[in-house]
Amino acid sequence: MQVFTEPILAALARQTSVPVASLKLERPRDAKQGDLAFPCFVLAKELKKAPPLLAQELAAALAGALPGITAVASGPYINFRIERGLLAREITGQIARDGQRYGGSSEGAGKTIVIDYSSPNIAKPMHIGHIRSTIIGAALVRIFRALEYRVVGINHIGDWGAQFGGLVVALRRWKGEVDLEADPVLGLLDLYQRSKKAVEEDEAFKAEAIAAYQELESGREGEVRELWRWVTEVSLRGFNATYRRLGIQHELVRGESWYEPFLAPALERVKAAGVTEVSRGALIVALGEVDKGLKETPCLLQQTNGTTLYATRDLAALFSRWEEFQFERCLYVVGGEQKLHFRQLKGVLARMGLAWEARVEHVDFGLLLGRGRVKIASRKRGEVLVLDDLIDEVVDEALGTIEAKNPELASKREVADAVGLGALVFNDLKRERIKDVIFDKAEILSFEGDTGPYVQYTHARLASILRKAEASGDAGLSATPDWSALENAGEVLVALGRLPDVVRSAAARAEPSELSQYLLALARDVSTWVSSPDNRVLGSPAGVAAARLALVRAAKLVLGNGLRLLGITAPEEM
């Protein structure tokens, strides 16, 4: 829409001697009123005029100044309407030119964004806590990449910590009792759960576990180190299989263990900055002076017994990332439960006087809950909801739907995969991040309403029209478009023109839901238009068909580009 907003804003600026930067255009509440609107309230106040009067004066002054655009005063607003032919030609033209790149820009060229996402713990399959981080993070990676940022996605694997002591002991004792061949990760999960219980109930087990972790931390080669390495390896193999299904690949896979060498220097650096103190035997950074809300919750960097903590490790990682990437933004896609933790981290940076503190952001999100807002427990695996199980279930259901609706389809498996995953991913991205996701199986599996499959289906219908046009050699393929045929498609065209703005804003706010909501609304508009018998494409007079084909092509591209940015496949058929 820039081709239209720019001249309008420039003209307004000329008329009022107000800089373009402080003028903004809105969309009218009702699309029938116009394509763009300018509210005159603020300007009227400055000029000491009544808003409706100013609107009339400006509208009159702009008459004729903008070729193809009419300005009409309506109360305190000026509504702009772009001549339909011009609108259709410009919008479909730009989309056709940009193709798969439409929606992106080069605003991020030369800048780096670090995104910490997914970050599962080894010895456990990817479960409930990592699903949202994985899906939201992967969407953000794609969105930023479309804006030509250099994106460094980091998988901060949880591969360190006291719990491994327990796991090692469990492996020693019960290795033979579980199946570690067929699916090692599920076998390890079993052992992990048993070890957790044993640590609580069995003193001898606990002592052995602590000894094992000390052995691991010492860095010595030996049985413990070997076991840890093996666990890491099979876990990563399992994660990678899941990532492949989701089309995800991190640029860097660095577990917590990778940052071990950075721990001592990081601690020294904080101490040297003079912001630490010893309190109740622990090394802390008091944060009350930089963040009033943190008066009573300092950041603990070292336990009384000298060992480091979660915050210490994350701080070390953060220092290392800043040195390595000089990032524009560093995003942590981590659940809202950890808000305090990231606030503390930023607090420490602030106390150290590090200006890049503002570039570190906690991209938080709500819980994934079951129907009735309860924690999801899987009947199959106790407390753990395994992502792979979830995917299988949804894909199976999609396959069933295909058998029922479109049994002739050639590539049922691929489409079922796309639709099942689309449903799952879209469901996670359609609300604001911060909101809890209610995972209602029945709702997701219905594939109806505000869903990924709905957007995909709209895309497939458009693809079908284009296929048939090609197959039949429709007259519209080679004709000059008669743009008057798109007189009634103004809303769709304006919406198509907005994709670049939506992508930019979704990136700025690290909020993929803005894009999903946009796609839903667009799919609805497109469906309405394409379903109307008045808008039939094939077999219409050549010029009319050509114009409608251009719209269909543009809409298909925009829906497809948008879906791909979210991490969802746009099927040609379904």
Next chain:
RNA sequence: GCGCCCGUAGCUCAGCUGGAUAGAGCAGCGGAUUUCUAAUCCGCUGGUCGCAGGUUCGAGUCCUGCCGGGCGUGCCA
């Protein structure tokens, strides 16, 4: 106790960093020459935007207080 977040139709959510009569989907009801894919489309029903004040020409949106729910809260991650 303290800190942070959420509270819009029966349910799940939009509402574009204050602006024109509050919008979708689901559920319910009624329709659509056997369809350029009906996984669709059209119509109807449904709201004191948690409550009370305040700021403003204008508040679902900002401020204060209260109510309800969630998350977190010094040696776990």
